[in-house]
Amino acid sequence: MTQDRTMPKSRGKVDPSLLAHGRYGTDDMADIWGPEKTYQFSLDSQSVAVETLSDLYPEIVPPSHKQELKEAASLDVIDPARIREIEDKVRHDVVAINTAWGEKVSPGAAAHVGKARTSADTTETAKALQFKRSIEVIVDSLENLRDITLEKGMEWIDQIHMDQTHLYDALPTFAGRPLMFYAEMLQSDLNLFSYVYENSIKGKWADATGNHHSAVDLGIDGIKLQEKYCERLRIGYMMAPAQIPGREFITDIVYALARSAETMRNLAFYIAWGMGDDVDIFRDMDPKKRKGSSAMPHKDRKGGNRIVEEQTESLSNFMRGALTTSLSSCTFRYGRDLSGSASDRIMLEDAFKFTDHVTRNLASVVFYLGLNSERLMERVLRTYGIVTSERVLTYLTDLRRTENPMTRKEAHDMLGELATRAYNEKRQFRDVLAESYDVTSRLPIPLIKEITDSLTYVGQSKEVMENTYKMYHGIKTLHH
Numbered sequence: 001m002t003q004d005r006t007m008p009k010s011r012g013k014v015d016p017s018l019l020a021h022g023r024y025g026t027d028d029m030a031d032i033w034g035p036e037k038t039y040q041f042s043l044d045s046q047s048v049a050v051e052t053l054s055d056l057y058p059e060i061v062p063p064s065h066k067q068e069l070k071e072a073a074s075l076d077v078i079d080p081a082r083i084r085e086i087e088d089k090v091r092h093d094v095v096a097i098n099t100a101w102g103e104k105v106s107p108g109a110a111a112h113v114g115k116a117r118t119s120a121d122t123t124e125t126a127k128a129l130q131f132k133r134s135i136e137v138i139v140d141s142l143e144n145l146r147d148i149t150l151e152k153g154m155e156w157i158d159q160i161h162m163d164q165t166h167l168y169d170a171l172p173t174f175a176g177r178p179l180m181f182y183a184e185m186l187q188s189d190l191n192l193f194s195y196v197y198e199n200s201i202k203g204k205w206a207d208a209t210g211n212h213h214s215a216v217d218l219g220i221d222g223i224k225l226q227e228k229y230c231e232r233l234r235i236g237y238m239m240a241p242a243q244i245p246g247r248e249f250i251t252d253i254v255y256a257l258a259r260s261a262e263t264m265r266n267l268a269f270y271i272a273w274g275m276g277d278d279v280d281i282f283r284d285m286d287p288k289k290r291k292g293s294s295a296m297p298h299k300d301r302k303g304g305n306r307i308v309e310e311q312t313e314s315l316s317n318f319m320r321g322a323l324t325t326s327l328s329s330c331t332f333r334y335g336r337d338l339s340g341s342a343s344d345r346i347m348l349e350d351a352f353k354f355t356d357h358v359t360r361n362l363a364s365v366v367f368y369l370g371l372n373s374e375r376l377m378e379r380v381l382r383t384y385g386i387v388t389s390e391r392v393l394t395y396l397t398d399l400r401r402t403e404n405p406m407t408r409k410e411a412h413d414m415l416g417e418l419a420t421r422a423y424n425e426k427r428q429f430r431d432v433l434a435e436s437y438d439v440t441s442r443l444p445i446p447l448i449k450e451i452t453d454s455l456t457y458v459g460q461s462k463e464v465m466e467n468t469y470k471m472y473h474g475i476k477t478l479h480h
Helices: 035-056 063-072 080-090 093-102 119-155 177-199 213-217 222-233 248-275 297-302 307-328 341-367 373-381 386-396 408-425 429-434 445-451 461-472
Strands: 160-165 168-174 282-284 369-371
Touching: 035 063, 035 080, 035 093, 035 119, 035 222, 080 093, 093 119, 119 177, 119 222, 119 248, 119 341, 119 461, 160 177, 160 373, 168 177, 168 386, 168 461, 177 248, 177 461, 213 222, 248 282, 248 307, 248 341, 307 341, 341 369, 386 408, 386 429, 386 445, 408 429, 429 445
Parallel strands: none
Antiparallel strands: 160 168, 282 369
């Protein structure tokens, strides 16, 4: 590779009060979630509604009133404390936002606040706008992790490595090959986010039951109004919503987050497994060393406990619960109930903040991951070459390799016995094969030595790695 390395994205310095539970999040997510951010997204959805209505029907909302309302629809103008004060009295967030907004404009302009709208037209659209921006942030972070993982894999394209299946030594490959698997799975998560971004972010402007009653009273086409409104916001909408769009769309988004968390969990576990003393193939090369344990100073040699990897597992656990909650919240009493509202407010903010936090931290772990080359070689050579038994099996049953090919069952049974003998007696597999007439009568000794070399039996590992890198590195998921 000749290109510059992709650097991990920083989580940024964020006021702890804007983090999930004072600990988890990034600067980008802090700009999207939180009570005051939600107020602003609500004002944005209202402001664009006024703008759309005025542009289509200036006789209903004069352009001067539109401009006045647009300029006032900002927390730089409206004090969030005033919104909270009103909400404490009326116990309704949208009423509080609209009242505070109306106080900042002339009576004529205030008459258009909330015109032809119900509260869900604001809250659902504001939520859709938060989803849109949040997915853009998450996708950018996942692309960063994917590219760093691909680059690390290519960095290790010549480092021999023993793959395992069922925790048993299986077949030789290269140390970067497993990372290509995880990178391709991250790409599949990104593909899912692309679908969700295009199909599951739903705004709304259709009144209290989704049938545009107020629009009709104003003498306008509510169906066209919703279409132009959501088109301007670059979000989708339902033709036949209830008071809210179907809650299954929110579950799509939560599933995309949860699925990505599962992929990252697998990658993180693989790294933690390789860092452990029993495997010991990885090294933590992060120059920012941390303490390993308050009671066990010797853990410092490993760069501390595997906090990020285990936190990634924690994210996966959390998202499994969030997905269950979201699926349960699909239950909906037509045309409106609030059974999913509170859980949305609690769960969604935490889900996005926690996911972005973990994604960026994991990217840093991969970026600074190093290899223990000596241990990698040792794990290949400890097999005495028996991991080439599949190759020998292929040769013994191939009419092109021998004039007297064995049946697959005969060869399989025999090689199982010979491999077991070599391992138990701590002898090279080639030497044990050379003592078997059934083998030497079919394959010459020089060929036996060649095909039992574990260091060269790597299949198309390099080609797979190169192709995966070319297919996915640097590609953009969203076109926005």
